[in-house]
Amino acid sequence: MKSTIQVHDKHFEVFIEQSVLEKRITALASSINQDYAGKQPLFLAILNGSFMFAAELMKSITVSCEITFLRVSSYQATESTGKVHQILGLSESIENRDIIIIEDIIDTGLTMIEIKKQLLAQNPSSLSVATLFQKPEALKQPIEIEYIGFEIENKFVLGYGLDYDGLGRNLADLYVLSE
Numbered sequence: 001m002k003s004t005i006q007v008h009d010k011h012f013e014v015f016i017e018q019s020v021l022e023k024r025i026t027a028l029a030s031s032i033n034q035d036y037a038g039k040q041p042l043f044l045a046i047l048n049g050s051f052m053f054a055a056e057l058m059k060s061i062t063v064s065c066e067i068t069f070l071r072v073s074s075y076q077a078t079e080s081t082g083k084v085h086q087i088l089g090l091s092e093s094i095e096n097r098d099i100i101i102i103e104d105i106i107d108t109g110l111t112m113i114e115i116k117k118q119l120l121a122q123n124p125s126s127l128s129v130a131t132l133f134q135k136p137e138a139l140k141q142p143i144e145i146e147y148i149g150f151e152i153e154n155k156f157v158l159g160y161g162l163d164y165d166g167l168g169r170n171l172a173d174l175y176v177l178s179e
C-alpha cells in the first residue's frame with residue numbers, strides 16, 4: 001500500500017521519492033556546470049517554493065557563482081487576463097550577468113513568463129531557467145525552459161518545497177493528490 005498523508009482536508013500519496021529527486025538534481029547541476037564553464041552565473045531562486053531545490057542544486061554546482069533570492073507577488077488582474085506577477089527584492093544589478101532562474105514548478109507558466117519579461121528588461125548577458133517540475137499539459141503559452149527536472153502530469157503536487165495552503169513544504173518526498 002502506498003503511504004498516504006493528510007494535509008488540511010486532502011489526502012496525498014508519495015509520487016517521487018527523495019532519492020530520485022536528488023539524483024535528477026545532481027544531473028541538472030552537471031549540465032549547468034558544463035554549460036557555464038568559465039562563466040560566473042548569478043542564480044536567482046524564486047521564493048518560497050524553490051528553497052529546497054535551490055539548496056540541493058547548489059551543493060553540486062562547481063563553477064564559481066552567486067545566488068540571491070526573489071519573491072514574486074501575485075494578484076488578480078482587473079481584466080480576465082489571469083494572475084499578474086511582480087518581482088520583489090532584486091537589489092543587485094543583473095546587467096551583463098549570466099542569470100539562471102531557479103523555480104520549483106512551472107504550471108500554467110504565467111509566473112515564469114512575467115519573471116522573464118521583467119528580468120530581460122534589465123539587460124542580462126543571458127537568462128536561463130531551471131525548474132524541478134513542469135506540467136506540460138497545464139502550460140498556457142509556450143515558454144523556453146533550459147533545465148527541467150521532471151515533466152509531471154497535470155495534478156496538484158506537494159512537498160519538497162511546494163505547499164498546500166502553507167503546509168507541506170518540509171516533506172522530503174514529492175506527493176500527489178490522491179484520486
Ligand SMILES: O=P(O)(O)OC[C@H]1O[C@H](OP(=O)(O)OP(=O)(O)O)[C@H](O)[C@@H]1O
Nearest residue numbers: 047048049104105106107108109110111
Ligand atoms: O506556472 P504558474 O501557474 O504561474 O505557477 C507556478 C508558480 O506557483 C508557485 O508559486 P506560488 O505563487 O504558489 O508561491 P510559493 O512559491 O510561495 O508557494 C510556484 O513556486 C511558481 O512560482
Ligand code: HPA
Nearest residue numbers: 107155156157158162163
Ligand atoms: O501543483 C502545485 N503544487 C503546489 N504549488 C503549486 N503552484 C503551482 N502548481 C502547484
